[in-house]
Amino acid sequence: MSAAERTQAVDGIRPRRTAGKAVVAVAVLLLLAAAPLVLGAYPVSTMTRILAFAVLVLSVDLLTGVTGLPTLGQAAYFGAGAYTAALVGIHLTSDASVQLLAGLVAGLVTAALTGWVAVRARGVVFLMLTLAIGESVHQVADTWSVVGASNGLAGMPPITLFGGPPLLAAGFVYWWVLAAAVVVFAAVALVVRSPYGRTLRGIRDNEARMRALGYRPALARYGVFCLAGAVAGTGGALWAAHARFVSPGDLGFEVAALALLSVVIGGAGSLWGPCLGAALVLLVRDNLSAAVGGHGPLVLGLVFVAVVFLLPRGVAGLAAGIRRRKEGLS
């Protein structure tokens, strides 16, 4: 592989495949959009939750996969977004776009306030600091009476859009969440392919060299941390729009761990892989848990261990391997 080819492979831009990829993307989008027309209310509601969770997973991937900073703290910003959206929904307006914006800003601000502590570190220390931040925010949510403490925040009215009637049907809420999630996905994809995204990958692969080239890794890391906070906050607002109830459990350790697991299952650094991982993880948690008598965490724990040994590079890594093997044959 020549250097230029390698750069292309790393960036995920392969001119030969662009057309094929676009077809697949449009087909997936159409299938997702058509889902409420053929599926019942329960599967649609499950898919809504998967989409909101996938936005959180995207934010984890932005840090862990693209920038190489393993994080267990994104659930905190997800929760900040969810709580803010719910508070806006209860006290100000039921307009979903306002709630979404409020959630985005809340995630951004919380990440900006807490992130400077974390971005000085790398590797496991970063993991440790984000975990400490996440758990602190979780415990604040668990004790602070303004947000309902351990009872959570209930009583959020159904969302409306652009002054229309309340969206009561699961399908309408799903379409709103889908539209927002697609926009977020596109925005993250743009960032990852921009020169800034290239800088982030450079920092991941060789920070000393990037510094020698005149980049400022600390600033770039802080920037991506704030960005990831905003993405997670958006995911939280979408989660609240669907659930209309936020509890401290929504920003707990388990959510953060599941988001990280989704990224690892999907393949860190790829964008579509972790989204697939998010769907898998939520389906396993919600359905397998009932099948094994409510002992979901037991199964999940075993999944964590199994993933490390069986899927070291994730689903995306698996797909890339198959592609490489095919190309080697032809």
Added chain:
Amino acid sequence: MVTYLVGALNGLAMGSLLFAIALGLSLVFGMMDVLNLAHGAVYLVGAYVAVALAGDGASPAAFVLAVPAAAGAGAVLGGVLAGLSRATPHHLDQALLTLGVSLVVAELLSVFFGNDVHSVAAPAPVAGSVTVFGESYPVYRLLVIGFGVVLAVGVYALVERSRLGSLIRATVADRGMVSALGVHTGRVLVGVFAAGAGLAAVGGVLAGPILGAAPGLDEKVLLLALVVVVIGGLGSVRGALLGAVLIGQVQALGTTLLPEYASFLVFAAMALVLLLRPAGLLPARTAVHA
């Protein structure tokens, strides 16, 4: 004023327990660069061993017996964790592995003991209280403070003054060099991992009469231990001691003065320390970290 003094005593008792719990986390981190996310679960195993053996004010002998039993269980778990995390060199994989083990252990505990909050009675001879600063204070907590002092002295003697201790410190500082000198560092690593986990489980037993045992306690304890390690400096015994005493006081003062914001105070303390001393208060002197 008396309230604060009693609060400070509570803080010292909490600090003693935190030192016992955080020590293993810190040393394992310093040696292997492994963040053991199952450390809280190991602590919880110790707490439930205390529930099983000495749950409702059983004989003092049962409580004393719970200590070696928990240490053994913790050490076995620590050995398993050490083996698992040595199987893969990637930080992310190691974190996922220990996370998986912690989920499995916590779920098994709640299968066997249910989801209720269990309390552990202090053994009968020390269950009473004495008058301190004109207020009655539980004898048991004073004993826990005494345990903390003994542990700190013992660990200091072991790590700073013994041959084994110099081996441990050298492995923290430069594992490759120690290995090149012909020492089987793998054994040192597994030994320290197991000993640290055993100590955390003992901490769980001793904390039983104070904190009880309940699902979710593992995460709270893991958070406190993490903050202690970060504040003190990674891989440093003295740092773990200082961090534990500090966080014990912050916790105690927080619950006395601002109960709603106690957890926020812990984070604020960590942020403040990291702002002033990014490597922690007493980082391991010889440790080489990238």
